[in-house]
Amino acid sequence: MSNRHLARTIAMQALFLWDFNGKNSADVDKITKEMFANFAPEFNDHGFVEKAIKGTFKRLKEIDTYITKYATEWPLEQITIVDRNILRIGVYELIFNDDIPSRVAINEAIEIAKTFGSEASGKFINGVLGAIYKDMDNKNKKE
Secondary structure: OOHHHHHHHHHHHHHHHHHHOOOOHHHHHHHHHHHHHHHOOOOOOHHHHHHHHHHHHHOHHHHHHHHHHHOOOOOHHHOOHHHHHHHHHHHHHHHHOOOOOHHHHHHHHHHHHHHHOOOOHHHHHHHHHHHHHHHOOHHHOOO
């Protein structure tokens, strides 16, 4: 598993726990430290994980608006916690993080969904992020 894939997985798990435990933003740093200690004690790219989590939190309302707009059949709170937080990281990377190519953001989100989500999660994540990508202005598209 690549460092960045593991980093995204840790970020998703931390956001999952934050979401599951009542969305208390004060808990995120503690949760993230526990994720590193318990699941990746040798991991050395803490900065990437922290940037993904903090970037997602900074733009959370905008990100959730994108999810609501493009997952038209699913109200945000009815999307599984796993899928919702994979989408949050995916939208953050797709729209707000210029360091991540669009296709990488989408493919990574799909792979994490296949691992942690339901049988249909990969297709769902692909559909939502793919629709967002198609609607992005040509001048803002990242290749």
